[in-house]
Amino acid sequence: MRRAAAISLLWPGAALACALPPSIIMTLPTGYYMAGAAATVAVTGLLAASPNLLPRMEARVLLRRRVLIPVMASSYAAWVLFLALVLIGFIGARDPMHNLLTLTIWTVVWVALPMGCMIFGNLWRAVNPWTAPIRLTRQLLGRSTGIGLARLGHWPAVLGLFGFFWFYIVSMSPDDPQTLATAALSYWAVVFALGVLEGEDWLEQGEFLTVYFGFLAKIAPFWLERDSTRATVKYGWPGTQVLHMPPLSPSAIAFVTLSLAGLTFDGLRETFWYMGLIGENPLEFTGRSAVIGVNSLGLLVTWALTATTILAALRLGPLLQSRPVLAFAGGAVPSEKRPNLMPVMLSFLAISAGYHAAHYLTTLLTAGQYTLAALNDPLFRGDDFLGLPPFYVSMGFLTDRWAMTLVWNTQFTLILGAHILAVILALRLSPEGVQARAHFPLTALMVAYTVLGLWLLASPGG
Numbered sequence: 001m002r003r004a005a006a007i008s009l010l011w012p013g014a015a016l017a018c019a020l021p022p023s024i025i026m027t028l029p030t031g032y033y034m035a036g037a038a039a040t041v042a043v044t045g046l047l048a049a050s051p052n053l054l055p056r057m058e059a060r061v062l063l064r065r066r067v068l069i070p071v072m073a074s075s076y077a078a079w080v081l082f083l084a085l086v087l088i089g090f091i092g093a094r095d096p097m098h099n100l101l102t103l104t105i106w107t108v109v110w111v112a113l114p115m116g117c118m119i120f121g122n123l124w125r126a127v128n129p130w131t132a133p134i135r136l137t138r139q140l141l142g143r144s145t146g147i148g149l150a151r152l153g154h155w156p157a158v159l160g161l162f163g164f165f166w167f168y169i170v171s172m173s174p175d176d177p178q179t180l181a182t183a184a185l186s187y188w189a190v191v192f193a194l195g196v197l198e199g200e201d202w203l204e205q206g207e208f209l210t211v212y213f214g215f216l217a218k219i220a221p222f223w224l225e226r227d228s229t230r231a232t233v234k235y236g237w238p239g240t241q242v243l244h245m246p247p248l249s250p251s252a253i254a255f256v257t258l259s260l261a262g263l264t265f266d267g268l269r270e271t272f273w274y275m276g277l278i279g280e281n282p283l284e285f286t287g288r289s290a291v292i293g294v295n296s297l298g299l300l301v302t303w304a305l306t307a308t309t310i311l312a313a314l315r316l317g318p319l320l321q322s323r324p325v326l327a328f329a330g331g332a333v334p335s336e337k338r339p340n341l342m343p344v345m346l347s348f349l350a351i352s353a354g355y356h357a358a359h360y361l362t363t364l365l366t367a368g369q370y371t372l373a374a375l376n377d378p379l380f381r382g383d384d385f386l387g388l389p390p391f392y393v394s395m396g397f398l399t400d401r402w403a404m405t406l407v408w409n410t411q412f413t414l415i416l417g418a419h420i421l422a423v424i425l426a427l428r429l430s431p432e433g434v435q436a437r438a439h440f441p442l443t444a445l446m447v448a449y450t451v452l453g454l455w456l457l458a459s460p461g462g
Contacts, residue, residue: 024399024401028408033454034451034455034458037412037416037450037451038450040420042443042447044423045442045443045446045447047423047427054427055424056237057239057428059235060235061233062233062234062235064232064233065233066229066231067231071125071131075127075131078126078127078129081129085100085101086101086181086184088177088378089102089178089181091379092177092379093177094176094178096175096177097367097370098370098373099177101180102176105180105184106175106363107364107367107368107371110360111364111367111368114212114213114356115356117213117217117220118216118217118219118356119221119222123213123217125213130188130192130195135200137192138196138200143197146198148198149197149206152206153205154211154249154252156205157205157210157251157255158258160209161211161258162303165266165299167183168266169269169299170292170296170299171288172288191207194206211255215259215352216353217241218349219239219242219421220238221236221237222234238350238421239349239421239424242346242347242349242350243429247343253311256352258303258307260306261299261303262299263352263359264302264306264452264456265298267457268456269298273459282462310445313441314344316441317441317442320440343429344426344430347422350421350422354415354418355414355418357414358414359457361407362398362407366395372388373388373393408458415453415454416450423443426446
């Protein structure tokens with residue numbers, strides 16, 4: 001009996017484990033987090049039956065002042081800085097973690113700047129590297145008209161955003177400094193040429209970074225409104241600006257759904273589930289070149305599923321709305337007047353913002369350290385431009401249970417808060433007279449997206 005017991009204790013068995021540093025999150029009760037978040041979002045959806053309980057979302061003035069730095073000056077400085085970064089990309093260190101161009105684009109522009117826009121409004125407007133060059137060039141050329149690109153709506157931005165996601169997620173070497181420098185300079189040149197032909201205002205709907213940051217900035221609790229000489233800082237509930245936006249056009253809807261799909265697929269492609277689906281061993285990855293085709297298809301399929309589920313929920317809701325029979329001369333004719341819930345599409349801007357912040361939080365904490373070191377030594381020659389004391393980039397917090405629990409709780413709060421805000425915005429954006437039952441499909445979708453977002457953050461990745 002004792003021998004049998006000893007053998008049973010020593011007998012090998014299956015274990016759920018992961019040797020990767022972020023695996024600490026896997027030891028947390030993430031299932032309870034997901035269940036609690038889903039229940040919270042679902043309960044928030046019940047506010048449709050009691051709209052008086054919704055918060056009042058009004059803009060208030062915090063301060064007024066004169067414009068300190070004209071947009072033209074800051075944009076011109078940003079353009080010069082961009083050219084300097086491109087030069088560093090070509091002549092600097094080939095190691096992406098020591099090249100300032102790579103770190104600036106992937107950590108500052110794509111991670112930190114969007115997070116800043118979610119809090120302080122459209123920071124991109126001041127550092128847009130196209131505004132000043134386009135305006136100056138058009139003045140020199142005497143151009144005051146466009147060529148009709150505005151008729152395309154947001155479709156050029158959709159194309160640009162898809163190309164960006166493909167380059168970032170799918171392509172062979174998006175981190176290689178020279179490859180990135182070539183791509184960034186080429187894209188700037190194309191947008192510059194189109195902007196000169198159409199006008200700088202075209203950037204607001206045709207250039208994907210300008211559109212993306214502009215949308216994220218609508219969630220900010222603080223924002224700046226300026227005219228030629230005066231600037232007004234306003235504040236209000238997050239998402240207050242969304243309530244004053246016009247309904248999204250079909251091309252803008254495509255842009256928003258693509259932004260959601262790109263972020264979703266960026267997290268999905270690293271999960272063990274997805275790698276198993278495409279036949280890859282997550283612990284013996286064969287390389288990006290082996291999955292270019294399947295990941296390109298995966299990005300498209302994720303976009304299609306995202307757009308389909310959102311639009312289906314917005315279309316299905318009105319079908320649950322009941323209306324009385326309308327009487328016409330000549331007899332009573334059964335009729336149904338369904339509300340239009342498409343303006344509710346704006347509420348998904350909150351989800352896009354929340355998932356962006358949660359998804360890239362760890363990147364900010366890790367690559368941000370390399371960025372600080374690169375700013376101190378841009379060409380990786382031992383320079384000390386910032387006068388920083390010697391320090392070493394540390395990833396130790398990835399193996400510290402307290403630190404990773406704090407990271408997970410922050411990500412959880414960002415995801416949950418974004419979805420609760422999205423539900424509130426959806427209810428605020430709904431036309432008058434919409435019955436509570438019409439919100440059921442959209443609330444169910446919000447719950448599903450909440451669980452999916454947390455699952456992507458908690459799942460083991462290869």
